[in-house]
Amino acid sequence: MRSPARAAQAESSSSTEATRPAPERVSPSERRISYPLVLVLLGAALVVAVVVGLAVGSVSLPPSDVTAILVHRVFPGWIDPGWPATYDTIVLDVRLPRVLLAGMVGAGLSAVGTALQALVRNPLADPFLLGISSGASLGAVTLLVTGATVLGTLATPMVAAFAGSTVTLAAVYALASSGGRMTTTRLVLAGVALSYVLSALTDLLLSTASDPHLLSSIRFWRLGSVAGAEWQTLPIPAIVVLAGLAVLLWQSGSLNLLLAGEESAGTLGLDVHRFRTGMFVLVSLMTGVMVAVSGAIGFVGLMVPHAVRMLVGADHRRVLPTAALLGATFLILADLAARTVAAPQEIQLGVLTALCGGPFFVWLLRRQARREKADR
Template structure:
């Protein structure tokens, strides 16, 4: 599926390129004329960025669902992406970093995402328990607060380039993909996924419940805090280059569990590949469905993920009630 998505992302667009030519260009053949420039310099960085961001969001969503033992946990719904967007916007407006390759931008996004996650977790956890209802309400509250803060920053700054930046980090998109913007998110994804793969057994232990995991020797408090920081770091780096793209981390992990089960040693790589393919396809639609105009990819992922979220929320509320 990932290979199909990648070839489709390279072949389709305002200029359609035969799949055979795409494969020859990737193999190093420069005899495809202007197609070579389109594939290598325009579409390939965008497809690779979509793969990295989609894989990262899916992996983070998978881990968050295990950490909070909640099926609707997702970087976007929990306000982590919104926190990262706010942090990135503040960096831009305050002039602390120039461009997506500046370390100030992902650093600001990381601080914002970690702060949002800590706030949501603190509000949702009451009396040692956490329910879907409280988690969703806490995430919505944090998103509203962060949205208001971002609007305040925008009104205060009142510059056209800041407006474009706010729209980018609010709606999400891969239109700014460049080769020099790929290294940092790719490293964050590779290192983060490798660490989480090494922690697959502790993540599996959390599935039996906090008390059961403690009995089996896991220090759940320290483990959860450490993985929260790692998830926030990965999310912050990804949002810094793509904006806030929602529901990838909600939809893909559930589909992956249907395919390989709940064990994280198999679930994490399958979720990563599924997330990469999902976002590549979504971005392909974003740049072709209304061509020559381009739809923000976050809009399309929300249209796909929104019904899934409502279904999961309804299923959870049957057993615990929306207020918990």
């Protein structure tokens, strides 16, 4: 039996514990790195990736010389050229267009993947998985094999690729929608099925090509490559990707509304059908232009948005700029690996991204299945 003194002490201790404030919980968003710091780190990583991409290759160059060449090109009077003249040719004429194109395509694919995942409200949406890249490839190959030129040698495949990607996206969306509803499984199956059909049609066209050199170059391009980058091929992709990113950022608030569902977005004043149609045209244009200059490079638009959301959350005002920076860095480094891992042979860029994206897609499917099972 406890003494009265011990009983009073125990009662006082219990009352103190009851009134003591509970420890504060830190939400996942509060544990994330601050957004400005993320942008600074990714910007620095992009600069490092560009310098490394320019320095490493069949002829390795000192990074200090590469940096000096770039500074001298922008500010001619700042640095006296003390490097061999061949370095200028290697950096400025051979490697820089390739690095810039890889960065633009990586940023564009990441932004398109981010927008598609919001537009169809599906985390598995990606230009490659939904067959949009295959449709763009079919359109471009059709023009290249037939030899038609209406708007110029570069613009014509881009227009054809844009038409192919637009028609494919509309077909996938129509096949996946039933009674106004669209499931993850139906969307992926429709995209994969159309992708196989369009790829088969592309192969059929290639089998009828009479020019063996054209056939070889198209097959290499179809697997994804920026090896053919030249200064004259950069302006159109740069304009389309930068303008597309600007429009997506401008509409980031509407993309955020779609995260709550179509009914909620409509209640808040968004014309969902009109907005989605306009965005589909935009992402089709961006995909078509990128496929026309680099071929079908898959899984970048799937992996990067998910990695970015783990860093900065789901707000598209933050996700889109971050995804563009990370996507550009990733594809520059992937292209560097493609041309150095098996040197002097070059691995197709799309093969490397598929090797990275395939396991990621399987992991994403398993996580999606666990979430659906937990919601039941």
